[in-house]
Amino acid sequence: MAITKRGLVLGAAALTVSTAAIAGTGLHFFKGQALLQSDDSKQQVADADKDTSLQPMSMLSLQSFFNQSPKELVDEVWQIIDRTYVDGTFNQVDWKKVRNEYLKRPYKSNDEAYKAIREMVKKIGDPYTRFMDPQEFRNMKIDTSGELTGVGIQLAADEKTKKLTVIAPIEDSPAFTAGILSKDIILKIDGKSTEGMDVNKAVTLIRGPVGTPVKLTILRGTNQIDYAIKRARIEIHAVKSSEVQSPQGKIGYIRLVQFSANAPTDMQKAIKKLEDQQVAGYILDLRGNPGGLLYTSVDIARMWLSKGTIVSTKSRTGEQDREQANGRSLTNKPLVVLVDGGSASASEILSGALQDNRRAALIGTKTFGKGLVQSVRQVGKDSGLAVTIAKYYTPNERDINKNGITPDVEVKLTEAQGKALVANRDKVGTLEDPQFAKAVEVLGERIQAFRNQAPRAETKR
The missing domain is CATH 2.30.42.10 (PDZ domain)
Structure with missing residues (x-):
């Protein structure tokens, strides 16, 4: 499945595995027929894959979209959560009783409705399921x-x-x-x-x-x-790449800082450039990468994997989707991936897929542990709602939510080492970076094993 653009969906659900809002703008990415909107109101419609996992907006919602009373907004939010929330027990909350409680209240303004909705949503106890008033929703909608x-x-x-x-x-x-x-x-x-x-x-x-x-x-x-x-x-430049000299020859170093819409194109260019330079193997750096676009992680995984499952998502009714490699990997050369506690969500999908398929060794520290998928949709005229609708699992059915992914080789940085790398960014991705240095060592071993397994050309007679 080739993914081009992803953005906000008007009146329909959208998928995101972004860990968090960004204090500067909110980054959430998802699939559907996409409306991309930046802070300066530039808009572009892009065709994308239809999301059949959720029901379309009701006729009542369509009719009242531009002329909705505060109470109707409260009920719309309740209805969306009722239909789609990942846990059918709503985390042991009597959700129908909650509806009765909040629809009995009088609402004189949208602000009163917003306050009530926040109270209502908070009862579920899920920090990733949240209501956004118009200002917060505008903050979240950015140009990718x-x-x-x-x-x-x-x-x-x-x-x-x-x-x-x-x-x-x-x-x-x-x-x-x-x-x-x-x-x-x-x-x-x-x-x-x-x-x-x-x-x-x-x-x-x-x-x-x-x-x-x-x-x-x-x-x-x-x-x-x-x-x-x-x-x-x-x-933000999603992908940074360079050629590094090692005892095993030239290796490619690729740092992916965000799973944005343009990351697959940038990653493809980086791999092809390094392949042309005939590197012997790769180090993919996902440290501090908080995630982003779910299907960007799938696209990038397919550049490294020729076969196998990448990720599966499961809603409250069972398996919702399963993504596979498509036989179009760009390289089969040895790969090592760097991860840490800041590697989250889409980073965990990619690193988990590479680890479970034995395509790469993971070096660093345990990842963040966010294995939940949210739908993000507009509600009412200009507010927004993010709802946890599914959990995702690695190919080996590992539930990483709250658990994270444990690297194959753990290398912890001391506080002094971490501060030194922050103060001297030029040292990141060099042998003065302890985690990178270990990655070079492990990659060297994998390159040697790869060479030993490579079929030898027949001698011409």
Whole structure:
């Protein structure tokens, strides 16, 4: 299945495996007939694969789309969750009783409805199922060209503690440069406590005009630290590649920082360029990659895998979809993948597929552990709703949600080593990067084994 563009779906559901909102813009990617909309209201319609996993918008919703009462909006949100939520017990919540409770209330304005909807959705206890008011929904809808405005932090609410947690700072962003790290807990935003705060609310507070400051108070271990960060425009290049010399000859180093819509094209170009340079093997770096577009991960997996399952998703009624390799891999040369605690969601789909199919060895530390799929749709005139509709599994049926993926070879960075790499980005992907150095060693062994297994050409007589 060739995937071209993915974006927001008007009146229909859409799939996302993005871990979190981004404090600078919200990044969520999914499939369907796509409406791509950037912050400056540029729009483009792109044909994509039809999502048959969810029911289309009801006639009532279509009729009331542009003229909906606050109570109707509350009921629309309830209906969507009722039809599609991954757990048919709604996490042991009497969902019909909840509907009766909230439809009995009078609503004088949309703002009152928004507040009630947040209360209602919160009862399920799922941080990834969330309502977005018009401002938050606009924040989430971005141009997938890879340009963000803000500080560059991927955020999620920890499923156990509910605390706002940094998945990873975007490379070369203001947050990254300031020293924000994966797993940092954000306690305050400009002095305002984040206790019980919705992720989208936090993103709205952290966003702001380019050049303006925001103060984040974070908890790292037992240490509380204040960071004053200046907002900026952040340009993200999804794929970075280079040729590296090793004892086994030339190897290709590819760093994938985000599963954006243009990542498959960039990845294809990178692999073909390195193949032309006759590299002996590859290191694919997924460290700090928080995920993004579900089907981008499938497309990229197919560039490395010639056969086998890539990922399966299961809704509350059973298996929903299974993606397979299509025999069109771009290379069969040895591969090693770098992962860490900031590798999440789509990164875990890709690394899990490569590990389970014995295509690659994973080096680094355990991944984040987000194995849930959300549908994202517009509700009412200009609000949005993300609902967890499925769980995804690796080819060996591993449920990585909350568990993560354990690397084949664990290499932990000390705090000093991590800070050194943040301060000296030129050292990432070099032998001064301990995880990369181990990857080179393991890749060398795989290259030698690959050469020993290669059929020898017959001697001409």
